[in-house]
Amino acid sequence: MDDIDQLREAVRNSPDNLPLRRFLANALMKNERYEEAEVEFKDALRLAPDSPDLKVGLADAFQAQKKTGLGLVIVEELVKEPKPPARAWLVYAKLLLQGKQAEEAKDAYETAIALNEGLRDSYLESEINLQLKAPAGPEKIKLQAGGPEGETGTRDGIDIERPKVRFDDVGGMDKVKEEVRMKIIHPLKHPEIYKAYGKKIGGGILLYGPPGCGKTHLARATAGEVASNFIPVGISDILDMYIGQSERNLHAIFQKARSLKPCVLFFDEVDALGASRTDMRHSAGRNVINQFLAELDGVDYDNEGVLILAATNAPWHLDSAFRRPGRFDRIIFVPPPDEPAREAILRIKLKGKPVGDVNYGRLVKKTDGFSGADLEAVIDLAIESKLEEAMRKGIPS
Incomplete structure (x- = not known):
């Protein structure tokens, strides 16, 4: 039984223990189990509906799953409070950046580190700067x-x-x-x-x-x-x-x-x-x-x-x-794609790429329950696995 399982067992034995639920939710976030963390934060908020820290945690779980709108609803209310947590501004910056609002994200991030220098995030800084410099798309x-x-x-x-x-x-x-x-x-x-x-x-x-x-x-x-x-x-x-x-x-x-x-x-x-x-x-x-x-x-x-x-x-x-x-x-x-739909998606996504003989029938069978986004992720992983060889040879393989 790992640490998460032990925490879950403890929560089952003491379902109204708020600090324990908060600890479990944060542990799930650290382990990148964002959907489970979302559930735990929601359960904790039923015990303490006005907790700013729990609201920030739930917004962060939404942000990690790219549920941008849901996260913004929470943090936009929080940052209106007289003394919002510094981390609320940090999560706000991440959500704004997801929504392609780099200028607003920069302002929110600067507010966060002004309140708490320990929240400085070099990766977020680089992403904000990159988006600020990016030209508008042609379409x-x-x-x-x-x-x-x-x-x-x-x-x-x-x-x-x-x-x-x-x-x-x-x-x-x-x-x-x-x-x-x-x-x-x-x-x-x-x-x-x-x-x-x-x-x-x-x-x-x-x-x-x-x-x-x-x-x-x-x-x-x-x-x-x-x-x-x-x-x-x-x-x-x-x-x-x-x-x-x-x-x-x-x-x-x-x-x-x-x-x-x-x-x-x-x-x-x-x-x-x-x-x-x-x-x-x-x-x-x-x-x-x-x-x-x-x-x-x-x-x-x-x-x-x-x-x-x-x-x-x-x-x-x-x-x-x-x-x-x-x-x-x-x-x-709009359901998850069935077998013919998965094959059509795979053919569209692989069109124009240097592929050999692809057994679409086998791929379709092995991807039962996959969404279109899941299929795209599978293709990206396959491409990454071939890039090293292609770079070494200097030609696509």
């Missing part, structure tokens, strides 16, 4: 989120993409693709047929399923299929510490999409933004949800031609009002 255009900043009070800009990826570049998911075609693609390509039946062009689709199964990739491919603009929206693009600012940010994003239609608007981790209002203590979160619902309804503005996709790993956490007709009325499960 992204930075557009203003409205009028002058002094008039609107919105964020500096909104990322607009024009994806080149198509459905052919997405392995498997044939049923999901067909539903997206009927709801989004066919109305844009054959508007006269839909108008004859009184159907508007637009609406919302909620994609849900396990992480790493291609929800974001499918959303980009949807925009690529209809050659439309694509606006990816994370929770960090909306939430703001100042009262009323989050609602203005959300409105600005919808207005930009309306001005660029046809446009695909994609909300990732939408459950973090649209969590059930009955679970919320503060009115600020409820106000954001009410604003979101108003934008979806398009009462004051025309949403025709704005195609709204959202992704979540936990649809049961989403406020029930989002699932009413006219909002996210089509809910589609």
